[in-house]
Amino acid sequence: MESVTKRYADGTVAVDRLSLEIRDRSITVLVGPSGCGKTTTLRMINRMVEPSEGTILLDGEDIQRRPVTTLRRSMGYVIQNAGLFQHRTIVDNIATVPRMLGWSKQKARARAAELMERVGLDAALAKRYPYQLSGGQQQRVGVARALAADPPVLLMDEPFSAVDPVVRKGLQDELLRIQDELGKTIVFVTHDIDEAIKLGTMVAVMREGGRLAQYAPPAELLAGPADAFVEDFLGADRGIRRLSFFPSASLDLTTGPVLPLDATAEQIAAAGAPWLLVTDAEGRPLGWGEPRTLTAGAIRPGELLPYGRPFVPGTDSLRAALDSAVLSPAGHAVAVDDAGRVTGVVSQAAIGEAIRGAHAADRADEAKVAS
Amino acid sequence: MNLDRFFDIPSDLQHSWAGLIGLHLREALLPVLAGLLLALPLAQLCVRFRWLYPPVLGVTTVLYAVPSLAFFVVLIDYTGQTELTVMIPLAVYSLVVLVPAIVDGVRSVPQETLAAATAMGIGPVRRYLQVQLPIAVPAIMAGLRVATVSSISLVSVGALIGNQGALGNLLAAAQKYDRPELALNSVLTTAALAIVCDALLVLLRVALTPWMPSGRRPKTAPRQRPVPQGVTR
Numbered sequence: 001m002e003s004v005t006k007r008y009a010d011g012t013v014a015v016d017r018l019s020l021e022i023r024d025r026s027i028t029v030l031v032g033p034s035g036c037g038k039t040t041t042l043r044m045i046n047r048m049v050e051p052s053e054g055t056i057l058l059d060g061e062d063i064q065r066r067p068v069t070t071l072r073r074s075m076g077y078v079i080q081n082a083g084l085f086q087h088r089t090i091v092d093n094i095a096t097v098p099r100m101l102g103w104s105k106q107k108a109r110a111r112a113a114e115l116m117e118r119v120g121l122d123a124a125l126a127k128r129y130p131y132q133l134s135g136g137q138q139q140r141v142g143v144a145r146a147l148a149a150d151p152p153v154l155l156m157d158e159p160f161s162a163v164d165p166v167v168r169k170g171l172q173d174e175l176l177r178i179q180d181e182l183g184k185t186i187v188f189v190t191h192d193i194d195e196a197i198k199l200g201t202m203v204a205v206m207r208e209g210g211r212l213a214q215y216a217p218p219a220e221l222l223a224g225p226a227d228a229f230v231e232d233f234l235g236a237d238r239g240i241r242r243l244s245f246f247p248s249a250s251l252d253l254t255t256g257p258v259l260p261l262d263a264t265a266e267q268i269a270a271a272g273a274p275w276l277l278v279t280d281a282e283g284r285p286l287g288w289g290e291p292r293t294l295t296a297g298a299i300r301p302g303e304l305l306p307y308g309r310p311f312v313p314g315t316d317s318l319r320a321a322l323d324s325a326v327l328s329p330a331g332h333a334v335a336v337d338d339a340g341r342v343t344g345v346v347s348q349a350a351i352g353e354a355i356r357g358a359h360a361a362d363r364a365d366e367a368k369v370a371s
Numbered sequence: 372m373n374l375d376r377f378f379d380i381p382s383d384l385q386h387s388w389a390g391l392i393g394l395h396l397r398e399a400l401l402p403v404l405a406g407l408l409l410a411l412p413l414a415q416l417c418v419r420f421r422w423l424y425p426p427v428l429g430v431t432t433v434l435y436a437v438p439s440l441a442f443f444v445v446l447i448d449y450t451g452q453t454e455l456t457v458m459i460p461l462a463v464y465s466l467v468v469l470v471p472a473i474v475d476g477v478r479s480v481p482q483e484t485l486a487a488a489t490a491m492g493i494g495p496v497r498r499y500l501q502v503q504l505p506i507a508v509p510a511i512m513a514g515l516r517v518a519t520v521s522s523i524s525l526v527s528v529g530a531l532i533g534n535q536g537a538l539g540n541l542l543a544a545a546q547k548y549d550r551p552e553l554a555l556n557s558v559l560t561t562a563a564l565a566i567v568c569d570a571l572l573v574l575l576r577v578a579l580t581p582w583m584p585s586g587r588r589p590k591t592a593p594r595q596r597p598v599p600q601g602v603t604r
Contacts, residue, residue: 069494084487085506086484087502096491096493100492
């Protein structure tokens, strides 16, 4: 998008000289408060809104030079509340664009069935009507419908804002999974900064008056907001959120305070720690206990305090590790492997050390890029 | 009253009882059909150009307020003492219900659905025929029910212009031959026709809209029919 402006007849400027390069096969999120022109920007991409000035190029070609219907059918569109055709069955909803492109009924339906499976919808729903589906299911149908003709571009306008938080998280995870498989170029509009940070490869923060405040990968956004507006929009705990982007693989784990249920008095004494993590026979965590309250030789689970939520080093971020440490009464995070077996514990202090190290590495990277 | 002669229709009406029913249905339903064909484009214009809706609504309401007798007086010079003279005012009357029903129905289509259709590259004509109109069906059918029942009750007024009132002619005959059972026949048969037609339209609506949650009324009810005026209605 090159210096695109949308000015309405009454003089209102919805989008002001916006320039944006959207990378192929990635998720670009437009985020900002209401009235910042993010939806208008999205709708200029498929020409539901025509820009007053500036040009939008798709693969180097001005989108104005393509017939509008061809352009739109090459871009899937997902909208808040799904916008399904309530008078058509789910399978017919999904098959809409393929049918318009002249596919046979049979082929279009087969494609629809394939997509229902991809977005996690039960095939039994195919012949239902939209009113018979929950909000989350309808939204999945909306995504399937947008993907039906396999368009290279997907435009998503606050698609998940009308569903409850649990369903929304499921839909977000599903979108990331689908994106891993299909590699579409997705432009995603939201007013929810957490959603932007979770989904975006690149995040464009927009402000009132349709101006771009900052365009950066989410980690960079959290590390260095361009101005007070962006900082304010990111919210109070951006430092904590930024930890999501630091890996936990480098944490030094210790197995010193980890003991089995049948630990002897000698073992308990030898551990020498104020808190001990007790595991079952398979090595899965049971809980924390203080040495003086434990029954040597036959520790009962009732003597233990909950261990919070463990993290998986390498898979989870430092944020998950810190969360685990904060939840634990001992101030130690519990690390487990994929099977849930304890691989060690790590203290808050050690996690803090790792965070400082990650920040330093980040600064070094930036300096390298700068020079 | 002599109920034995309930179905004994005087020969000057030139129809059997069943014949009168057929005639009554034709005179009542053809105008509604014509009204629907007229209301569809009119309503679409009102949706497309919003400023047009209030004046159109005003005109149809004023036309509805014109007594049918006044219509007959004007029309009789052109169409004579025929069925057509009865059916033209009935078609005009149906507009006052049908136009708002269709406009409300088409407008009840959610913005997201329209945006989604546009974004899929569905053109305006196709969008109207394949999205807006089908979704407006419940509201249109609700309007059709009111228009049909009202039309069935209004046909009788045709008796005023030389036996063009179908079942309404029985009312005139009842007076002329002093046979009150004919009046009773007229009223009961007309009421039964209205109820049966209404029920058929409900069945049609259910058949046309398998996509509607059952047991829920259409979201857009038709406007209340104005209180009838005029001599014989």
